[in-house]
Amino acid sequence: MAKPAHDYEDFVHVGPATLAGRYMRTFWQPVAASRNVPTGKARRIKILGEFITLYRGVSGEIHAVDDRCPHRNTQLSAGWVEGENIRCFYHGWVFDGRGRCTEQPAEKNENFASKVNVRAFPARDYLGLVFVYLGEGEAPELPRYPEMEDDSAGVLYANVEKTPIPCGFFQRVENAVDQAHLPFVHRVINSGDKVYH
Numbered sequence: 001m002a003k004p005a006h007d008y009e010d011f012v013h014v015g016p017a018t019l020a021g022r023y024m025r026t027f028w029q030p031v032a033a034s035r036n037v038p039t040g041k042a043r044r045i046k047i048l049g050e051f052i053t054l055y056r057g058v059s060g061e062i063h064a065v066d067d068r069c070p071h072r073n074t075q076l077s078a079g080w081v082e083g084e085n086i087r088c089f090y091h092g093w094v095f096d097g098r099g100r101c102t103e104q105p106a107e108k109n110e111n112f113a114s115k116v117n118v119r120a121f122p123a124r125d126y127l128g129l130v131f132v133y134l135g136e137g138e139a140p141e142l143p144r145y146p147e148m149e150d151d152s153a154g155v156l157y158a159n160v161e162k163t164p165i166p167c168g169f170f171q172r173v174e175n176a177v178d179q180a181h182l183p184f185v186h187r188v189i190n191s192g193d194k195v196y197h
């Protein structure tokens, strides 16, 4: 009979209430290439098992909020970017970059909007990437890499690429440190032969 997984043994799941998920949320996470988040267009991103809406306001500032509208659960990423805000596609509720609801066109009670909000996450552009902090409390300083900040040669940002790897983060990390698989899984590639298995 399979042994039940204990919380302290679960390194695989990354949802908000999981062990690894809580740990991973103590770091800023790169979630998109900056060039792929143009001004005025929202994107839906899945990171650590959660969907978030990413958008860039007219000021150029990047914003990250929950992907679900608290009214009827519509994807906020399907909505419209207006200034620094996002307007829900369904009934037009407006949320600012801090997640506060500022407008509800069909609500008779004008004060109700001030009682509604979505989660908002600190977000930054850095080195051609968008970083988001999904953890609890105040975000730590975004780590800086001064040696990479000089882009006078114009090569750093151009090298930001995305490669989807269809597995959980733990399998990727575990595979990277498993040197014993290299001469077998990669032996054809390593031999210089261009046939990939």
Ligand code: FES
Residues within 6 Å of the ligand: 069, 070, 071, 072, 073, 074, 088, 089, 090, 091, 092, 093
């Ligand atoms: S579902 Fe978003 S405003 Fe109604």
